[in-house]
Amino acid sequence: MAKIKTSKQFSDLKFRPCRDFIPFFFIAILLLLAGCAIKVEKPTPIPPAPPVLLELISEEYLPFFDDDLDQASLELAVERSLQYYDRKTNSLYRYGNEQYTSLELKESLLSFLDIVRSPGAYEHKRQKIRDTFDVYRAVGFDNNEPVIITGYYEPILEGSLERTERYRYPIYRTPDDTVVVKLGKFSKKYGNDRIVGRLQNGEVIPHYTRAEIDGTDVLKDRSLEIVWVDDPVALFSLHTQGSGKIRLPDGGIIQVGYAQSNGHPFRSVARFLLSQGRISKGELSHRSVKRYLSEQHPDELSEILNHNESYIFFRILENGPLGGLGFPLTAGRTIAADPKVFPRGALAFIRSRKPLLNNGNIVEWQSFSRFVLFQDTGGIITGPKSLDLYCGTGNDAEVLAGSLKEKSELYFLVKKRDNVQ
DSSP, X not given: OOOOOXXXXXXXXXXXOSTTHHHHHHHHHHHHHHHHHHHOOOOOOXXXXXXXXXXXXOOTTOOOOOOSSOHHHHHHHHHHHHHHHHHOTTOXXXXXXXXXXXXXXXXXXXXXXXXXHSOSOHHXXXXXXXXXXXXXXEOOSSTTOOEEEEEEEEOEEEXXXXXXXXXXXXXXXXXXXXXXXXXXGTOGGXXXXXXXXXXXXXXXXXXOOHIIIIIHOTTTTSSOEEEEESOHHHHHHHHHHSEXXXXXXXXXXXEEEEEEEOSXXXXXXXXXXXXXXXXXXXXXXXXXXXXXXXXXXXXXXXXXXXXXXXXXXXXXXXXXXXXXTSSBOOTTTEEEOOTTTSOXXXXXXXXXXXXXXXXXXXEEEEEEEEEEEEEEOOTTOOSTTXXXXXXXESXXXXXXXXXXXXXXXXXXXXXXXXXXX
16 A cells, blocks of 8 residues: 655645656546446346337228128127227227327227218228228238238037036036136236146146046036037037037027136147148148048047147137127127237228138139228237138038138228327
8 A cells, every 4th residue: 555645745746747646546546437337237228119010001002892791790890899999998009100099999990880881882982991091001020921811610519418428528617726827917027928727735736738637537526517519529629719509409509608728838739630640731621630530530539639738618608709809709700810919909901812612612712802800819819920710600610711721911990190080
């Protein structure tokens, strides 16, 4: 340590060069800066802007032609989205770089209804839509790749309220020990993530898998059965579709819908068969998989179905099937998409291809376009390039839904702000 100078020595400094003082001065500065460096926190990085998944475009080239569906179905679907926005009075919805309120989206649907219901030629209505609405095109993550449209439907199963030799495959309601943990309540970093499990001795553990439920009857004798059905493959389709009708021996109908899942991930049975070389890529269709399971290889049924550990629990519906908005679906008008990507309840327009059916057989494929409403979600419908069209109930709907896997164009319409009252 340097010796401290006397007062006289300090007074003499003004007559001498300050080179003796310079090293001490710089050392002090360096120590000060080092101490500051330890205390200064790095600035929080600015999170990247979310990708633009809807792009504002010029709508002049869009035909806005609605194919052979009746106007009543369109009006019904719009009315159901209006009911949804009535419940979401303070919600915001993103269109590209813009955000719209639920009130603005409600005004958009009301204006659209006025145009659709107005008298006059259809070409006049189409021009009015062009003048009134901004159009956003779904662009996806990767260089404007197309949206892939698939289909889903409501199956009709044969069943009984009592277990018999024929009707021996149960449809279960949600077990009482099922627990849903919303992780966002523990930390904001988890957002809307959640865990579904079951409670055992005060601890949340993984729920039973499909193999445990169907293979070991682990839920038996707990009074959880809603109804029994006669076809395990049809029951598996019910789990995949999320809702369906059960026709009883006396002709009565029970409608069931999704209540909860067991929290295990969905795994595609079709892709499993393809990876195992049991079917070829050309056979990768709903019909082919169903035929493989029911007719060709029923002895492999348990092994194949248990590959999908996800299991669905149901509830009885008075009016359905219900979509993710809590309202009944509209055949041909309701689409399921990812709510993290697209605005719920919104008016949309699709262009794609569909099969033309004759007695359950595909005769040809034809182009189609129509107005639809985003009113449902699905566990496997994620990201900006997945779209599911609700095709209705019964055999024709099953063939249509099982055949759809087409490149499509998807557009969302919202009323221009200059026109919002």
